[in-house]
Each structure stands twice: as C-alpha cells, then as structure tokens.
Amino acid sequence: MNIEGLALDHLRVFLAVVEEGSFSETAQRFGRAQSAVSRTISALERQLGVELFARSNYRPTLTDTGTALLPHAVEVVAQADRLKSHANALSGGLEPELSIAVDCAYPISSLSRLLRDLHFAYPTVGAKVQVEALGGVAELVLNGSCSIGIVATLPFITPALQGYALEGIQTLPVASPDHPLARLDDPADSLTLREHVQIVLTDRTDLTKKHVARLGFGREARTPPSGTRLGNHALASR
Amino acid sequence: MPLHLVEGDLACNRLKALAIDSLLSQGEVLPVKVVHRADAILGPVARWSIQRLRSTRSG
Numbered sequence: 001m002n003i004e005g006l007a008l009d010h011l012r013v014f015l016a017v018v019e020e021g022s023f024s025e026t027a028q029r030f031g032r033a034q035s036a037v038s039r040t041i042s043a044l045e046r047q048l049g050v051e052l053f054a055r056s057n058y059r060p061t062l063t064d065t066g067t068a069l070l071p072h073a074v075e076v077v078a079q080a081d082r083l084k085s086h087a088n089a090l091s092g093g094l095e096p097e098l099s100i101a102v103d104c105a106y107p108i109s110s111l112s113r114l115l116r117d118l119h120f121a122y123p124t125v126g127a128k129v130q131v132e133a134l135g136g137v138a139e140l141v142l143n144g145s146c147s148i149g150i151v152a153t154l155p156f157i158t159p160a161l162q163g164y165a166l167e168g169i170q171t172l173p174v175a176s177p178d179h180p181l182a183r184l185d186d187p188a189d190s191l192t193l194r195e196h197v198q199i200v201l202t203d204r205t206d207l208t209k210k211h212v213a214r215l216g217f218g219r220e221a222r223t224p225p226s227g228t229r230l231g232n233h234a235l236a237s238r
Numbered sequence: 239m240p241l242h243l244v245e246g247d248l249a250c251n252r253l254k255a256l257a258i259d260s261l262l263s264q265g266e267v268l269p270v271k272v273v274h275r276a277d278a279i280l281g282p283v284a285r286w287s288i289q290r291l292r293s294t295r296s297g
Contacts, residue, residue: 086279095281105240105268110294117290118283125283141273147284150291152240152270163271164292170241172265173256174248187257 002047008080010044011073013037014052018070021059082144095147097126101140103152104133105169111150135205153201240268 016026017037027034041060045052052066062070085095098118102111115127130140134153141149142160150166157163175182181196247253272291274280280288 085281088281090279093281095283098283098287100287103270105243106270107240107242109242113294114287114290118287121286122283138273141275144275147278147280148272148274148287150270150272152268157271157273160276161273162276163273164288166270166272166291168267168269170265170267171239172241172244173258174239174244174253175256177251177254179254181256182254184257187259189259193258 006044006047008077010040010047011077013040014044014073015070015077017041017053017060018062018066023060078144085147094122094125097128098148099128099130099146101130101132101137101146101149103137103150103154104131105152105171106150107169133201134203136203139205241265 013026013030016029017023020026020029023037023041024034027037030037041053048069050065050069051063052069053060054063088095111129115129118125118127128146130146132140137146137149137151138154138157138161140146142158149161151157151163152169179196181188181192184192244253248255272288274284274288
C-alpha cells in the first residue's frame, strides 16, 4: 500500500461513483471518458490495497471494505475543502459561493432580498441554499456543509455556533374554517385542544432530542418519537 | 404556523385563525438567528451576508 501518492481527485471520483451508482454517469459529471473513471478507481484500489467496488453486477456496488472506507474518504475530501476555503479566507480571496442553510419558517421574500443584494455586491459569487427545519440548519453549519445558517424553529443553539438575533417570526394557530375548533364560540382551552390532531414538525437530527419543539398552537410538546411522516411534518394526536 | 405562510389563506378564508384560551400563549414569535460555526474563519462573502441580514428589517 502506498498512500503517499494518493490524489484527492481519486477520492472525489470514488465519492462520485458511490453517489451516481455508475461509472458512465460519473464520467459525464467530470467530463471524462468512462475508461478514465474506471482506471482512476483501479488506481485508488491499488494504492489502498483493497477492492472498493464489486464489478460483477451491471452497476458498481460497494464492497464491505469499500463501505467501511467511505466515511474516511468523505472526511478527507471535506477536510481538504475546508483547508482550501480557510486558506482562501486568509488570503483575502472571495468564496466561490455562499452556502447558506435556511429554516423552512424563514420568509422566502427575505431570503430573495439577501440573494438579490448579494448578486449586486458580488456578481461572481453564486449561492447554494438548503432549506431545513429544527436541527437541520444547525447540523449543516456544524458539519461544514454550509458556512452560515438561519435558524428559526430550533429552540436553542449549541455553544459551538455563534449566533446573532434577527427579527422574529410571528406565528399563529390556524385551522380550516370547517374544523370544529374554528366553529367554537369561546376561545379553545387546553382540554378542548387535546382532542384534536395537531400538525407538528419532527426533527431528523438528534439536536433537539432532549428538548421540546415549538409547535403550531403556540404550546410546547415533545416531538413524537414516531408519527405519520409527511416529508418533514408529522401528524400527532394529543 | 408562521404568519407570512398563511396570510394568503387567511385573507381568502381557506384558513381561520383560532382563538385560544389566554392562559395558553397566543401565537408566539419564533426567535430567528443567523449562525456560523464559532471556530470558523468566515470569508468576506459570508461576513457580508451576516451583516446584511442583521441590518435589514423584513417587512
């Protein structure tokens, strides 16, 4: 095994083949010949002294060894990207793009305004926007996928994040006009509310596990351990 | 629900705002923060964006 000659490019190709599940689609992504991609993978396998993909199938599938090494490849590439952007920041160069994670409750109009102003200020800089809920935004910033994030449905932030308060988002409880709660003469009390289904957000990250999530009725409740998942939403009966 | 997401539906009666007993909080305000990794050295574009967000009032 000679790991000194390991090229970052080989690892990027490796990750791309895993993502695309095909040599030909990876070749397309990199604008190379398919034979070049498969030579790259063979070279990487030689350097590491292991077989990463089983090629007996029509599509390349990860071997157990490949599966075990994948997280390390991801980490090396992410670290290299961090090294590059750090060096870039220190040398005063511009980031090639703004990577921003945005909470789903943040108004799109405010986000559009930021992106428009960004385009005026830095015409050469692109933007990568990812929309998440609850711990999702914080997670993307913590793992380095996004350089900044806008959190709103996350009830607290970890000390590993530096945060600055922006204008809050007003919420209110709503229902269909046909719903029994919308037809009450008096304001609904907690006993009445308990009889009805409430739509809440579930967190796909562990960041809010020990905490409570903020919900539509302006009350607080535990995120349901299991609910009917509708994308990022779940129906929970209380 | 965030007000800005349901304003349209409230205006044309597809949704109705619920009256909730005043002991329970009546539509709270979600605290919004712009965050970055505390140990990150931000590039000029990220720094500019944070400044921009902090100096802009939505409306």
